[in-house]
Amino acid sequence: MTIIADGGSTKCDWILLDSKGEQVLKTRTRGLNPAVVSEEELYIRIRENSELPTLFETAERVDFYGAGCGTDTPKALLTKILKSLFVNATSVTVKEDLMAAVYAATTEPGIVCILGTGSNSCYYDGEKIYRSIPSLGYTLMDEASGNYFGKRLIRDYYYQRMPEQLAKEFEERFDLDADVIKQNLYRRPNPNTYLASFAEFIFTGHEVNGYFYKLISEGMIRFIDYRIMCYKEAQSVPIHFIGSIAHFSVDIIRDCMKRYHLDLGNVIRRPIDGLLEYYRNNVLDVAESNSQN
Numbered sequence: 001m002t003i004i005a006d007g008g009s010t011k012c013d014w015i016l017l018d019s020k021g022e023q024v025l026k027t028r029t030r031g032l033n034p035a036v037v038s039e040e041e042l043y044i045r046i047r048e049n050s051e052l053p054t055l056f057e058t059a060e061r062v063d064f065y066g067a068g069c070g071t072d073t074p075k076a077l078l079t080k081i082l083k084s085l086f087v088n089a090t091s092v093t094v095k096e097d098l099m100a101a102v103y104a105a106t107t108e109p110g111i112v113c114i115l116g117t118g119s120n121s122c123y124y125d126g127e128k129i130y131r132s133i134p135s136l137g138y139t140l141m142d143e144a145s146g147n148y149f150g151k152r153l154i155r156d157y158y159y160q161r162m163p164e165q166l167a168k169e170f171e172e173r174f175d176l177d178a179d180v181i182k183q184n185l186y187r188r189p190n191p192n193t194y195l196a197s198f199a200e201f202i203f204t205g206h207e208v209n210g211y212f213y214k215l216i217s218e219g220m221i222r223f224i225d226y227r228i229m230c231y232k233e234a235q236s237v238p239i240h241f242i243g244s245i246a247h248f249s250v251d252i253i254r255d256c257m258k259r260y261h262l263d264l265g266n267v268i269r270r271p272i273d274g275l276l277e278y279y280r281n282n283v284l285d286v287a288e289s290n291s292q293n
Contacts, residue, residue, distance in 0.1 A: 003059050003086070004279060006100050006272040007032040007066030009117040009193050010146075012045075013272040016055060021280040027051045031117070034078040035068030035137065036190055042081055061091045065100030065275070067118055070135065097271075098122045102129055104274025105240035105266050107282075111231055113223070116243030117196040119145035121227040123237075132230040138192035144216075144223035146196030146245055152215055153198050154181065163211050173201055203248040216249050220256040229260065238265030 001024070002017045009031040016025035029052070030045045031037070037045070046052055062082055069075045079094045086092060102112045102124045112129075113121040119142045122129040138147045156162040157170055158178075170176070184194045202212050228234050239262050246253065247269035254264050268274055 001055070001059050002061040002279070002284070003055065003063070003089075004272070004275055005032075005062070005064040005066070006097070006270075006275060007064060007069075008097065009033040009036065009067050009190065010196060012066070013270065014049075014052065015272060015276055016059070017276075017279065017284065019284070021284045023276065025051060025055075031190070031193060032066060032078070033068035033190075033192075034066070034074035035071070036192060038189065039077060039081065041189065042078065043085075046081070046085060056085050057088050059086045059089050062086050062089050062093070063091075064094045065097050065271075066094065067097045067116075069094050070096035070098070098129055098131070100271050100275050101240075101242040103278040103282075104268055104271035105242060106238070108238075109233070110238045110240055110265055111228060111234060112240045112242065113227065113246070114242050115144055115223070115245040115249070117146045117193055118142045119148070119223060119227065119245075121223075121231075123231045123233055133227065138195065141226075142192075143226055144219035144245065146199040147192045148219055149202060149215065149245070150195035150198035152219070153201060154195075156215075163209075166209075166211060170201060174198060199245070213252065216252045217256055220249065220253055224256060224260055224262070228262065235261055235263075238263045240265040241267045242271050244269055 003014060004017065005012055005014045012029045012032045014027050014029065015023055018024050027049055029049045032042055032045055034042060064078065064082060066078065069078060075094050079092060082094065083092050097114060098112065098120055101114050105112050106124065109124060109126045111121060111123050118138055120135045122131045135141055142148050157167055157176060162170065185191045202215065228239060239257065241253065246267050250267050257264055
């Protein structure tokens with residue numbers, strides 16, 4: 001039995017597959033980003049799910065792909081936690097979410113971008129991924145991500161740059177008391193997820209108005225400038241996008257890419273679905289054929 005997990009800062013999807021690649025279970029936990037969530041809290045978030053503990057002794061393989069798993073320290077932390085929980089698994093691997101994004105989007109060369117709670121990008125040559133710029137997270141980078149747009153909304157509201165009617169609606173949807181905002185940003189865990197929660201305001205309306213269009217376009221242009229055009233292959237391969245922000249902004253992304261003469265590839269809201277197909281076609285079949293040889 002193989003467990004595949006795709007973990008972001010906001011949520012983590014888990015799928016259990018049998019030896020034939022059939023889905024046995026699909027469940028979800030809160031986000032498991034080891035770069036911003038403490039070890040104790042990571043344990044709590046996994047254990048509080050009612051279904052995962054039933055697999056602690058039966059899972060044979062656990063492959064986790066997650067935000068915050070691109071550097072050694074958080075990667076080692078989550079690996080230790082998963083090994084301590086899934087005690088009989090003979091294989092436990094933790095890889096960065098970019099790998100899951102690539103597997104979900106393409107098997108051919110291309111640039112693969114993540115636009116969710118956070119943002120990232122890489123070039124995939126058909127075998128390996130290459131990052132031109134390391135990600136320094138939500139404080140310094142993460143252009144066009146949920147937390148990027150959340151910050152923009154809050155700033156525009158306080159600087160009175162948000163249209164009056166939208167500002168009233170924003171007040172009705174969120175607690176915008178300055179002390180509450182500062183408490184969540186500087187005193188409580190997961191400030192990136194907190195900021196990203198405000199971004200929902202942009203995508204829940206019936207249409208994209210002028211203010212939202214400008215907001216999203218500016219973020220996308222920054223992302224293209226910093227995280228796509230840094231690859232020399234940008235204008236010769238498709239550009240794929242993964243994540244909810246990309247899914248809801250696809251028309252604006254397409255408009256922004258035209259001025260750079262870029263080719264929009266696949267846009268996938270939930271990478272776990274594409275990851276499932278990748279495992280069925282490329283991983284489990286290989287494992288089965290190897291066992292027969």
